[in-house]
Amino acid sequence: MGFQPPAALLLRLFLLQGILRLLWGDLAFIPPFIRMSGPAVSASLVGDTEGVTVSLAVLQDEAGILPIPTCGVLNNETEDWSVTVIPGAKVLEVTVRWKRGLDWCSSNETDSFSESPCILQTLLVSASHNSSCSAHLLIQVEIYANSSLTHNASENVTVIPNQVYQPLGPCPCNLTAGACDVRCCCDQECSSNLTTLFRRSCFTGVFGGDVNPPFDQLCSAGTTTRGVPDWFPFLCVQSPLANTPFLGYFYHGAVSPKQDSSFEVYVDTDAKDFADFGYKQGDPIMTVKKAYFTIPQVSLAGQCMQNAPVAFLHNFDVKCVTNLELYQERDGIINAKIKNVALGGIVTPKVIYEEATDLDKFITNTETPLNNGSTPRIVNVEEHYIFKWNNNTISEINVKIFRAEINAHQKGIMTQRFVVKFLSYNSGNEEELSGNPGYQLGKPVRALNINRMNNVTTLHLWQSAGRGLCTSATFKPILFGENVLSGCLLEVGINENCTQLRENAVERLDSLIQATHVAMRGNSDYADLSDGWLEIIRVDAPDPGADPLASSVNGMCLDIPAHLSIRILISDAGAVEGITQQEILGVETRFSSVNWQYQCGLTCEHKADLLPISASVQFIKIPAQLPHPLTRFQINYTEYDCNRNEVCWPQLLYPWTQYYQGELHSQCVAKGLLLLLFLTLALFLSNPWTRICKAYS
């Protein structure tokens, strides 16, 4: 794209400026670069925010030309974009919003262009302090017309073929989904190497998948079962069993067909009702009125989809940003009733309403109307749904709604939160599992602290906010399989010595790993230490009092433990119904040291400097089996390796070798023979042969 070169260069410039200015307490945008995929985006302006003016400019898309960031044109809005500034505690929340709405995308373009981005622009937000440019925010806008959901409720229906010719369930011994059944030779999930192990012990008869038994006139059947007349070897049937006379007769109920089966086409225009046959994972939940049960969800591009169906057994926790002027109540959905297959009745959601406190978390006010006499309006700021499921149906629905009263004409942005959880009908208040038995991706790593009374815990990382200080950072759990790097800024006073600084840094980093053991599996029992609990291997920080001579030289501190590295070894540990289960083999925490010097300006008055400390989590996968060692031929003669050479000998006759997978092999052979036929015809009808035939006749 033409946007990439200037955006990348500006990205590096703003990242560097932001970090440097934050250390001196100047203005800075956090984050300094945003890739925008929805109609609104927000950033925090930290620093000395008094008397700050924010302006917006649309950068031109000329490749290779870097625009000079200017604050001369102080405009808060363009014809397409608007900027709003909400003051907070030492922070300004800057929100950039697309004013036309996303209907502008679908009205101008047809459906065939839905894959290309509809809005593609680069915005520059500048912050001015005392008529001088202080900070810049670069926004790369890529908004697509059609967005797909992150939790897709699929409507795939299994097509049942005509059972006369394809019996339903032709392999009765295939009892496990996604895995090979031993001694079941008709199981398609068994590889050829695995079938070789038990080929001589396969199940025979109908249970082994032989749904077409041999008939009496078959040549192979006659020699094994009973005595045959003398003419049998000549008049026995030797055609294969695909032409068996018993094919399909089971379903006709007679030896010979009475009538031809008529072909019927059934067109169903209603939504497919899965509740009548029972839900399976991923099916959309249906109501009694044969409609989808919808809850607002977030699409892959970050948009808020108001009427998204809920998929069975898919938990989610989303935040939707809506405009208060466009907000509408969804009471009709709350009162929807869901069909219950097992009980033969319906399930009515039990709704509990609570008043929401601290509206500043949900609603950002931009205007307060002067008309105070209007009636208040009620908005839902949080909705928590708990679905109790039993086998393949839903037995109970509990809804907790947090509401708030606002003015009827109040304007602003509201952030709603929707949480959906699926619980089994017999689940109590046990600790939530991270998988059963192996870990699931995205679930918290379960940890244990045997030195405390309340020993249920997990490993944490920082989630910085505001100025990014360690004192205001909150914790977030470490999720299985996700490598994370996070950090915060530690304030250092001018009177602190190096030993004190080291102790503070170690104390901050240790607060993340307040655990002694980590669960090997996702379902390890907290009360039983021998149920798969691994002790965390800790490599301690060096002595904080070491090397005191260098501590007072120009404010230099050596060996400050500023980085915590958490390494988690994982491995595959078998499969359950074909799904690979992963477990943790070991956890190691280690500190890394840096040399740090106190930075002050012209004067070293009572001013605190900032030491950045960080923590990283790395998941290292250990293969369950040793990889095959390379042969000497494979190591030395690399000319046959297709990945290292430009000439690939197995691909020389490409369409007709097994390496080509673009089409079926039989189709490739057929097309090759057709081409050969055309070449032969052209050869025999060409001039030399025609003249030879004329000479002979």
Next chain:
Amino acid sequence: MLPRGLKMAPRGKRLSSTPLEILFFLNGWYNATYFLLELFIFLYKGVLLPYPTANLVLDVVMLLLYLGIEVIRLFFGTKGNLCQRKMPLSISVALTFPSAMMASYYLLLQTYVLRLEAIMNGILLFFCGSELLLEVLTLAAFSRI
């Protein structure tokens, strides 16, 4: 005296193939026996085995078509060989391929293939192959005039 336009081979220079004529003679009698036996075999299969009616009618109709192709093929082959004419012999060569296709159908693809049918169709395929080879050689000999 013959009419003008027709020319006879010179006396004493006969190019007809005697092995080909022997094969055509034997194939004619064999085909007559084959079709009579096939009718009785289809009667046997229709009575004893659960033969679908549509399949039975299809197989018998194709058998009659096969009989027509064979009669035409043998007639043109014999006439072309004895009269030393290339065009009838070429027609016979061309009809050998659908004839072999029909024999292959009755050997492999019909609803119930008895072992007797397999043996008889194998012999028919042998006849087709041998006659095809000798017909090509005879055509080459005719073209060398």
